[in-house]
Amino acid sequence: MHNISITQTKNNKQKPKDEALVFGRQFTDHMFLMDYKEGEGWYDARIVPYQPLEMDPAAMIFHYGQTVFEGLKAYRTKDDTIQLFRPEENVKRLNRSNARMCIPEVDEDIALEAIKTLVDLDRDWVPHKEGTSLYIRPFVIATEPYLGVSASKTYTFMIILSPVGAYYDAGIDPVKIAVENDYIRAVKGGTGEAKTAGNYAGSMIAQENVAKKGYAQVLWLDGHEKKYIEEVGSMNVFFKIDGKVITPHLSGSILPGVTRKSVIQLLMDWGIEVQERPILLSEVLTAHANGLLEEAFGSGTAAVISPIGELFYNETSYVINNHQTGALSKRVYDTLTGIQYGTIVDPHDWIVKVNPK
Amino acid sequence: MHNISITQTKNNKQKPKDEALVFGRQFTDHMFLMDYKEGEGWYDARIVPYQPLEMDPAAMIFHYGQTVFEGLKAYRTKDDTIQLFRPEENVKRLNRSNARMCIPEVDEDIALEAIKTLVDLDRDWVPHKEGTSLYIRPFVIATEPYLGVSASKTYTFMIILSPVGAYYDAGIDPVKIAVENDYIRAVKGGTGEAKTAGNYAGSMIAQENVAKKGYAQVLWLDGHEKKYIEEVGSMNVFFKIDGKVITPHLSGSILPGVTRKSVIQLLMDWGIEVQERPILLSEVLTAHANGLLEEAFGSGTAAVISPIGELFYNETSYVINNHQTGALSKRVYDTLTGIQYGTIVDPHDWIVKVNPK
Numbered sequence: 001m002h003n004i005s006i007t008q009t010k011n012n013k014q015k016p017k018d019e020a021l022v023f024g025r026q027f028t029d030h031m032f033l034m035d036y037k038e039g040e041g042w043y044d045a046r047i048v049p050y051q052p053l054e055m056d057p058a059a060m061i062f063h064y065g066q067t068v069f070e071g072l073k074a075y076r077t078k079d080d081t082i083q084l085f086r087p088e089e090n091v092k093r094l095n096r097s098n099a100r101m102c103i104p105e106v107d108e109d110i111a112l113e114a115i116k117t118l119v120d121l122d123r124d125w126v127p128h129k130e131g132t133s134l135y136i137r138p139f140v141i142a143t144e145p146y147l148g149v150s151a152s153k154t155y156t157f158m159i160i161l162s163p164v165g166a167y168y169d170a171g172i173d174p175v176k177i178a179v180e181n182d183y184i185r186a187v188k189g190g191t192g193e194a195k196t197a198g199n200y201a202g203s204m205i206a207q208e209n210v211a212k213k214g215y216a217q218v219l220w221l222d223g224h225e226k227k228y229i230e231e232v233g234s235m236n237v238f239f240k241i242d243g244k245v246i247t248p249h250l251s252g253s254i255l256p257g258v259t260r261k262s263v264i265q266l267l268m269d270w271g272i273e274v275q276e277r278p279i280l281l282s283e284v285l286t287a288h289a290n291g292l293l294e295e296a297f298g299s300g301t302a303a304v305i306s307p308i309g310e311l312f313y314n315e316t317s318y319v320i321n322n323h324q325t326g327a328l329s330k331r332v333y334d335t336l337t338g339i340q341y342g343t344i345v346d347p348h349d350w351i352v353k354v355n356p357k
Numbered sequence: 358m359h360n361i362s363i364t365q366t367k368n369n370k371q372k373p374k375d376e377a378l379v380f381g382r383q384f385t386d387h388m389f390l391m392d393y394k395e396g397e398g399w400y401d402a403r404i405v406p407y408q409p410l411e412m413d414p415a416a417m418i419f420h421y422g423q424t425v426f427e428g429l430k431a432y433r434t435k436d437d438t439i440q441l442f443r444p445e446e447n448v449k450r451l452n453r454s455n456a457r458m459c460i461p462e463v464d465e466d467i468a469l470e471a472i473k474t475l476v477d478l479d480r481d482w483v484p485h486k487e488g489t490s491l492y493i494r495p496f497v498i499a500t501e502p503y504l505g506v507s508a509s510k511t512y513t514f515m516i517i518l519s520p521v522g523a524y525y526d527a528g529i530d531p532v533k534i535a536v537e538n539d540y541i542r543a544v545k546g547g548t549g550e551a552k553t554a555g556n557y558a559g560s561m562i563a564q565e566n567v568a569k570k571g572y573a574q575v576l577w578l579d580g581h582e583k584k585y586i587e588e589v590g591s592m593n594v595f596f597k598i599d600g601k602v603i604t605p606h607l608s609g610s611i612l613p614g615v616t617r618k619s620v621i622q623l624l625m626d627w628g629i630e631v632q633e634r635p636i637l638l639s640e641v642l643t644a645h646a647n648g649l650l651e652e653a654f655g656s657g658t659a660a661v662i663s664p665i666g667e668l669f670y671n672e673t674s675y676v677i678n679n680h681q682t683g684a685l686s687k688r689v690y691d692t693l694t695g696i697q698y699g700t701i702v703d704p705h706d707w708i709v710k711v712n713p714k
Contacts, residue, residue, distance in 0.1 A: 158414055191559040223580060
């Protein structure tokens with residue numbers, strides 16, 4: 001048990017109705033903070049009422065973007081257990097991102113306990129309606145007021161919580177995506193495999209451009225040759241071709257998704273061949289031409305599984321599985337969400353219960 | 358004349374002694390702010406005492422890094438004129454960076470007037486000692502409290518000022534640099550030509566690695582083939598080979614430096630051939646082997662000119678100009694700083710005086 005001080009709010013906010021929930025706009029009554037100073041390490045782990053931060057305008061986060069974040073969810077089961085899905089994976093990835101961004105490592109036990117303690121304190125904020133959840137956002141920001149380009153000597157690690165609505169209102173719904181030809185999300189040697197702000201800031205312009213043309217997401221190609229498929233929007237991507245499932249290997253520019261890792265495990269459990277390897281866009285298009293591209297989907301914490309119903313490239317629309325959610329996509333989605341909400345058995349001990357009563 | 362409200366501080370800070378100045382750690386009495394809201398545009402241009410910002414922990418700057426910045430300096434001449442060097446170039450680049458990062462354009466006249474008004478108010482902070490200056494940091498941050506990955510609907514544009522010491526204590530001093538083989542600063546299609554936080558956050562690890570080996574800066578290669586030279590540290594780079602000067606062309610991954618542009622103009626004024634084109638690292642090494650690599654230097658606002666005395670690549674050290682500052686490097690440095698401090702004539706109207714009395 002680590003020492004996390006707790007200052008409870010005296011003014012509980014009004015909770016939004018489950019029906020009115022959106023993504024990422026409302027926050028709970030409390031937040032977690034822990035500070036770092038060079039020479040002292042991390043100190044003052046504390047939970048306080050959700051409140052504004054006081055930041056020096058010269059704080060390095062505003063200038064050089066040294067920051068990492070994570071995203072995971074807490075789910076309410078039918079018997080009102082609150083549970084997390086593989087939170088230790090997020091905490092490990094936080095530290096891999098920290099290493100890339102020259103941010104000091106966070107003690108993984110403390111981070112995990114901080115998540116559980118904060119969620120437990122605000123457990124009434126975990127919504128009840130099917131498909132809803134409490135989004136958990138751990139993040140680290142560089143706080144030293146200094147304009148030199150070098151790693152900050154002070155940081156704050158924070159966790160905030162946001163109740164979120166169901167991603168799909170009426171069953172999962174395939175999206176149309178467009179191949180991005182101009183902008184690049186990441187290259188090997190860059191920051192693509194770290195969960196850091198710059199990757200997201202740099203991708204917004206491509207997302208805005210395809211949205212204007214009616215596409216939901218960008219299909220990112222590699223930055224070297226623009227031939228290989230990397231990610232879709234801010235999700236990992238899978239293709240079912242002739243009975244096998246293929247997903248880009250973790251080449252150094254791709255985010256190692258927790259949902260991605262879980263999808264691969266489930267497919268293996270089911271005896272379905274999964275290949276993690278470079279995937280040429282042309283291979284996918286050839287499979288489509290030959291009638292072998294059976295399904296395609298993105299995977300991520302927000303949507304869990306997002307089937308791809310149409311792929312746009314070079315003025316051509318390639319329809320996948322007649323714009324329908326494929327049987328395998330549906331099976332993966334139902335299994336993952338079933339495990340998350342506690343309606344089906346959890347064969348890999350992925351679930352961590354929050355202070356079960 | 359735009360409407361900038363001014364609230365003066367009641368507690369002037371003690372100014373540091375010119376001899377004790379460092380870079381980017383002390384800030385003046387005031388700062389400029391202007392807010393943006395979707396549908397309203399930019400509003401409430403104001404100068405207030407330098408003070409902490411109140412930021413929601415969910416503000417998008419902390420999560421998705423949507424931000425741009427600029428850097429320029431105010432110089433004190435011998436007759437106590439305070440003057441800027443090509444500030445309209447910085448303001449134009451700010452807007453080019455804004456466009457790439459999906460941030461709304463700032464009115465360039467207002468931005469320029471904000472810089473001048475703020476510097477004028479804090480003009481006693483412009484230090485007197487040779488080589489010192491007042492560093493000016495305009496920046497824009499995304500402030501909307503929202504965890505969705507999309508462009509923020511609110512922003513703050515700010516300017517802060519920091520008195521800085523001379524970059525060179527005892528004449529300009531050549532540095533040792535090392536070619537970076539693993540990490541990539543930027544690729545075409547990424548954010549390299551925008552002045553945005555993520556470029557700097559991603560480069561810190563490479564800088565830390567070479568510093569441990571005794572090198573001052575990283576020489577960045579292109580992200581596609583790792584064959585072409587891009588930048589040195591956070592500066593543009595020039596090579597004098599067999600009487601001609603070569604600098605990487607603005608390929609889309611390189612920051613379009615104001616100092617770079619000014620160096621090119623001076624060289625042209627002097628009748629020296631300048632080539633802006635792709636430069637193979639191998640070309641530079643071959644020139645070195647043939648005794649034709651006469652000089653190399655970085656260019657940027659902080660150092661103006663930073664001569665390169667040694668280049669490390671593949672376990673080999675290539676000494677340039679016997680570790681001495683070359684005649685051309687010195688001439689460029691003396692001319693640019695002479696124009697900036699008003700000791701030599703300014704043939705291109707690069708100087709903008711701040712409220713001359």
